[in-house]
Amino acid sequence: MFKRILIYAEDQKKKMMLATMLLLLSVLAGVFPFVMVYQIITPLINGRTLATGDILIRVGMVLFFLVFQAVFMGIGLDLSHKAAYGTLKNIRISLQEKMEKLPLGVIEQKGTGRLKKLFVDDVDSLETLLAHAIPEGFANVMVPLVIYGILMIVDWKLALMAMASVPLSLLAMTTMYTIGMKRMGAYFTAGQTMNNTIIEYINGMEVVKVFNREGESYQRFKTDVENYRDFTLKWFKACWPWMAVYGCLLPYTLILTLPLGSYFVLQGYSTLPDLILTMCMSMGLGIPLLRALSFISALPQLNYKLAEVESVIDATPLKAGTASFSGTDHSVLFTDVSFGYHDAKVIHHINLSAKPGETIALVGESGSGKSTLAKLLVHYYDVNAGKISIGGQNICTMSLEALNDCISYVAQDQFLFNTSIRENIRLGKPEAGEEAILLAAEKAQCLEFIRQLPNGIDTLAGDCGNQLSGGQKQRITLARAILKNAPILVLDEATAFADPENEEKMEAALAALVHNKTTFVIAHRLASVMGADQIYVLENGSISAHGTHQELLENSSLYQKLWMHNQKSADWQMKEVKDND
Known part of the structure; x- marks a missing residue:
């Protein structure tokens, strides 16, 4: 999938990589305020007090990292959207070049509605995935991995507790993905059929009225619209329960860390400062983990949509040569x-x-x-x-x-x-x-x-x-x-x-x-x-x-x-x- 995208994003790679790096730094900056909180709380637990100046410095650092996060996210998203729309331009140009080489009869058979949906709606639907799923998804995956690696060094037992919600959430997401992929093809087919029917209904309005066929024509229009609605709702209905499971479960990284970690501290298996560090870092990981999984689940959709876009005009091109006319006459x-x-x-x-x-x-x-x-x-x-x-x-x-x-x-x-x-x-x-x-x-x-x-x-x-x-x-x-x-x-x-x-x-x-x-x-x-x-x-x-x-x-x-x-x-x-x- 990524190889296919990079083919279209050939002239956008630098923007895409820079956007990913900026968003990575932005997500990382969102975790550092919790480190500052840890540095303020730990001395109090050990019976020491921080000087007012030290506290103010850490509060200032929190504000700095929040501003840093917002600025880098803004610049990163700006670059990712420019790269995304540049890639969409390349996709449309590529589709146009492929379509020019197809037999015109094949293009006519595709139908105006389907081709309009291809060039406008289907390609536009890739924008969110390209602008967010790839750069933000990578950033939101990498930061938790780095932080979990640090926690494993600090205390591997507490780190495993902080990760407890991840496997269950991945299981729910995998189940949602499996069910969703089975219904995705019917959903997109229903959308294409509805699009063709709507355009045909509008273009043929004069004939429909002249021959008094409103009922018959409207019935087909209504049927295809209702089919699209039904396929969409069935798809969402199958995915919603699992989406709710991982959406609610994943951010709660303290689900085991707080009760079991406290027990480990009381038993002397772990130290209280390590537990506080793990808890602070865990609270900063909830949002990146949730966004990471949501973007990861969107990647198959990106792959499917891109394949579907390409398949619409996947036909044998005309056997056209490159020679100029060299015939003896115009017989x-x-x-x-x-x-x-x-x-x-x-x-x-x-x-x-x-x-x-x-x-x-x-x-x-x-x-x-x-x-x-x-x-x-x-x-x-x-x-x-x-x-x-x-x-x-x-x-x-x-x-x-x-x-x-x-x-x-x-x-x-x-x-x-x-x-x-x-x-x-x-x-x-x-x-x-x-x-x-x-x-x-x-x-x-x-x-x-x-x-x-x-x-x-x-x-x-x-x-x-x-x-x-x-x-x-x-x-x-x-x-x-x-x-x-x-x-x-x-x-x-x-x-x-x-x-x-x-x-x-x-x-x-x-x-x-x-x-x-x-x-x-x-x-x-x-x-x-x-x-x-x-x-x-x-x-x-x-x-x-x-x-x-x-x-x-x-x-x-x-x-x-x-x-x-x-x-x-x-x-x-x-x-x-x-x-x-």
């Missing part, structure tokens, strides 16, 4: 490509090719694998078998940056950041100037609605682009792709949000986008891909047929079926428009 070739999620095969032995500047359409029923093929091309996943190449170069040998420079991907639902329209378009080419951005917006048919916005192109898009309509967001993403001007273009239902009024504008924007590019188009509306150079018909993850629109109408029964359904749908929409008129 695309799928060679015997197969792919599946976990054990379920989705794509079976796909072979297709696109020459530079060709438009390839992928059509088929829902679930046939169209979008999966597109995501494989942009390397959201690694193929299970076969290969995908651009200009003869396997995409797995290319760096992700080189591949992204070659391909623009426009999906049905593109994300807009809560920044200006200008900056959302500029994502396609960060170094682009104002003139290039406006030209891309014009080609994407965006300027008309941008001019109507309160602050024009400086208007904020809102969270996830919620200040814009679906069609407007789609045109912004098209402007982004036009600005990027990559030689290969993937359009995954890019006109899904086009209403009859804006469809012509979307088609004009797409015409500007696909010019002279190797293009892959995924569309349900077959009329939009009639002019494609090649249309591939997918069925259950395999290519059923391919050819031009006319060839497929003549030779493919599945394409004929899809075309017929599209025509009926178009006729129905036209009829509806006429009826509304």
Whole structure:
């Protein structure tokens, strides 16, 4: 565990060690006032009196050590928190770097709620353990060990009496730890499930209300929240009794020292000054012992949480190379490509090719694998078998940056950041100037609605682009792709949000986008891909047929079926428009 933490705390080791030393001195300073009390009491017991000056010196020393304890604890905790937050920063950066190397599909499968909990809640929960458990725990363990060692030299019998509460407390703590670890996994799983459900419930509120599913959706929300509550209470309920045992027993270091030690003094086995020293030192050990055990019991939790944080993104990274693009051209070739999620095969032995500047359409029923093929091309996943190449170069040998420079991907639902329209378009080419951005917006048919916005192109898009309509967001993403001007273009239902009024504008924007590019188009509306150079018909993850629109109408029964359904749908929409008129 400590090796794993030190990996993340590489640049924080000095702060962590200095904090530990300062806290060690602080805890030790908290014991010295009891030594001063011993020095005042012992002469009185022996029939001697201390001079007033000597007493005042010792009282002053008590105050000095108390101030010393507070100052060193303050400085130590300040350093330990800086080291802890520096380590948390390193953990988050490490997680981000690992996540960047994962297939994007794997990240999507994790869910927004789980990843949010990972990066925010789970990592934050390590702060207390890093800032307190390690430095304070070490300090509060070392001081009792040193003092018990001194007491063993003074009088080993009295020292053993002072230690009597420790074994019993350790037994209670070990029992609590054993029971708690068995329930810890279910507790954290319940928390992750609740987090995902809450986020899904909030994000899906509009759909829930539209379809009057409040009861069903709320029931799942309520069930997961109650499960988390129940698992938490069960965990705490199992641990509380043992926590109470060691919490009450451990500080009472005089439980045997006072009665049995007094007997030993009366019998002459020990001396009264030694008993007083042992009692004074024992009273100063109660709080460090209690804190030491509480921190020691937290260390397994730190280990578990750190392992859990790492396991969330513990998946096979993408097989991305470091080479730049070195293909002969921007042709695309799928060679015997197969792919599946976990054990379920989705794509079976796909072979297709696109020459530079060709438009390839992928059509088929829902679930046939169209979008999966597109995501494989942009390397959201690694193929299970076969290969995908651009200009003869396997995409797995290319760096992700080189591949992204070659391909623009426009999906049905593109994300807009809560920044200006200008900056959302500029994502396609960060170094682009104002003139290039406006030209891309014009080609994407965006300027008309941008001019109507309160602050024009400086208007904020809102969270996830919620200040814009679906069609407007789609045109912004098209402007982004036009600005990027990559030689290969993937359009995954890019006109899904086009209403009859804006469809012509979307088609004009797409015409500007696909010019002279190797293009892959995924569309349900077959009329939009009639002019494609090649249309591939997918069925259950395999290519059923391919050819031009006319060839497929003549030779493919599945394409004929899809075309017929599209025509009926178009006729129905036209009829509806006429009826509304």
